[in-house]
Amino acid sequence: MWRCPLGLLLLLLLAGELALGARRGRGRRELAPALHLRGIRDAGGRYCQEQDLCCRGRADECALPYLGVTCYCDLFCNRTVSDCCPDFWDFCLGVPPPFPPVQGCVHRGRVYPVLGTYWDNCNRCTCQEKGQWECDQEPCLVDQDMINAINQGNYGWRAGNHSAFWGMTLDEGIRYRLGTIRPSSSVTSMNEIHTVLGPGEVLPTAFEASEKWPNLIHEPLDQGNCAGSWAFSTAAVASDRVSIHSLGHMTPVLSPQNLLSCDTHNQQGCRGGHLDGAWWFLRRRGVVSDHCYPFSGRERDEAGPAPRCMMHSRAMGRGKRQATAHCPNSRVHTNDIYQVTPAYRLGSSEKEIMKELMENGPVQALMEVHEDFFLYQGGVYSHTPVSHGRPERYRRHGTHSVKITGWGEETLPDGRTLKYWTNSAMRKDTWPMTTPELLSPQLFS
Template sequence: MCYYRTSKTYTRMLMSLSKMRNENYSGNKNTLRNSNSGHNNKNCIPKDIPSLLLTTEAFCQQLGVRYPPNFGAKLNLPFNKAHLLMLCDRTQPKGFAPVRFTTLPSMLLLFLTFVLSTAAEYGFQGIPGDYCLTRQPEQCCTSRNDECTVPILGNHLCYCDHFCKRVDGDDCCPDFKYVCEGFRPPPTPFILDGCKDSTGATYPPGGPYRINCNTCSCIQVGNKYEFQCRNKTVCLIQEDILERMLHERNSWTSANYSTFWGKTLDEGFSYRLGTLLPEKSVKNMNEILIEMSNFLPESFDARERWPSFIHPVRDQGDCASSWAFSTTAVSADRLAIQSGGKFYNPLSVQQLLSCNQARQRGCNGGYLDRAWWYIRKFGVVSDECYTYTSGQTNQPGECHIPRTAYLDGEIRCPSGSADNRVYKMTPPYRISTNEREIMTEIMANGPVQATFLVHEDFFMYKSGVYQHLPYANDKGPAYARSGYHSVRILGCVQILGVKNGVKMDYSVFYVVKTTAI
């Protein structure tokens, strides 16, 4: 009595097993389907199967599963073997009684049945392509029709009749339930037709495109598209670091500036900073003594104290001129404060760049003490008289107000302006780095100038207490840089301290006017 429907895959496996023991098997090589009862069908599993003298290890090797098999759990079969092992499915008539297996060959047959049943649960489902949909003249067959087949997996067959689907497994074609039973097919996996950058913008396949500071093409890789960049360089805005900072809690917040987007890290440090480390003689200058007040406010902002005298932020462009910007900004603010607003004109950065070139490097950086020496010795005109252009040219340019013009008294504005007044400043002085003394100095005389070391993350600084976050160090030395930068400090805010009437130690956030960036 047989309760199995066999397939040519199953028959071939049996033949392979018999060849291992030099046995001959004469089973039908065509796909056969026994009747519901299956009684005495010569095409069923042959009666001599248990007589095959196979070792369990060899049997497992043929099936491609681990020996010894774990009978207590489902076999974890690979996708392709799961389909190749879909050898038969069981149909049990009513009153079928379980058989007690007492011999090793019988247990092997049981194991074979277990494997076949496990594999049958997989069926042909998941194999891509159209099968029932391609049948002519009718796609599907009602009831049972052993001719209602479609080739699959080479020389195997799947079925499009309603008999193919069973409780214990099926040999239905992959698209049977969609074509013959009206189920809605699963959505096709969505493949983005193009590449997305970090801003969410989509680029169609091809290119090249400018992605941040790199030139890239949109290439399909597997089932998705990716940017592939040639000669990839490190960008000033490092997107992964920015993303990390936006999701972590630090002492300062970050932002993606369009001004810096598309710039390389080298360009940022070459053109957007620009202060040279002070020489030893400057470092050895004595700090002036400042008589500090015993009662300092919790915060002070020069923009609130002198709203009409503090000049707005200016962009240095692609010229490493923070040494000139911060010097003229502090000079102009203090000149306006001390004159009560009589002299408010922004001072010329371009004149310092073009005319103060002795031992200076122009758009490649400069020394603060030499900038102050020039203003004290010769003075500078207003920005209206000598307009800033180096931010676009990357060059300091030719000096249009030579020193001889001061001697002759014939200063002509390069812009053609009639206001050729010259502004001079007294010698600079050094103050302590103590925050309380800095705050006292700003409250008394106005903004002060400061030089400090910045790192690659500074170009993403937005607000808060700037402290270097060494994220780039984790990526390698090519991603981390540092350089000196000059700024104008406008005030201080107490962020930590003991406020008990006895002691108030300032740990401050500098309200900085970053005229250089």
């Protein structure tokens, strides 16, 4: 490493310029754009110093990567345009830079211009004039610290980043990705239907509806950012039950959008709804297939108007109904109306729920969703305590409704047996049968 006073620097630069002026043509480095006059001075600024690199004259190998280009730590770097590394003057020459540096903010290895605004997951960040990186402090739906804590905590399930949730706040996740309103006391006090097991009857340790009824159990539909699980789970269970009880003669995927747009009595569409109202509508009014009336999707805009109902029905006698309009999807012409029988509620006995599911098909259940559930990727889910030491805004929950398709058992390392329910949306182990997050299943048929 070498250093020299400012006067000597000027003399050396002048001599270098005269000598190089006699060369024919211009080298590649002479055509390079200036790094600093139009660029950003790295607030860290340790390039030549980091490598202890300072070179006399022209030395093309005396170079380092700088923000996607190359900067130099030799005297030639300041000949025509400045492609010197940011700390060349003060570290190699012991003098201030010849022009004021443009300050920026260093964040996660990148440099950002002053007063620029950027998104970091769900938070908006700004590079302030003095180089401070300031961000909003909203809890994000995808939280890497929580993912790490869950995966390191041996809670029996794996957490990960779902790209569809990236950029959403936790509040938005609760508001837009769930959507079932807790049932009223009149619903929770409905008489329970009890299923009696025969003498000596033994239920299997594992069951999956799609294996007993192949091609009759439908894949889940994506509700997107519509808080309409009340409509999606109801349509999903009804679709499977119609297919099973018609012995496969009818296999419709029933339309959640028909419920979202047309079942408006005490319902809020993509802002939440009641399960009992959805089943009442299915029984008394009926819905068409999803092919006929497809899901229109919904962006995160609560102020926007709900899509109007485009499929009504009228009575034909004997409880049957007929569509009064063509399908909203002009490519589909079959606008059959599907109805169901009255809804009923199951008790909390796991054996009775298992027998009902095995004999008649999937059941619907309410689930208390906490902040960590949005990170679920596999295993037997149960709510973890990883957010207990954080501020209250990081601990949120809401009510969701799901379709239960089966059950199973898993042997834990300590020899205990863990029973669990399965859900078609997960296609994997989901909740232990004893978890408080899965509320008493309610079957509607």
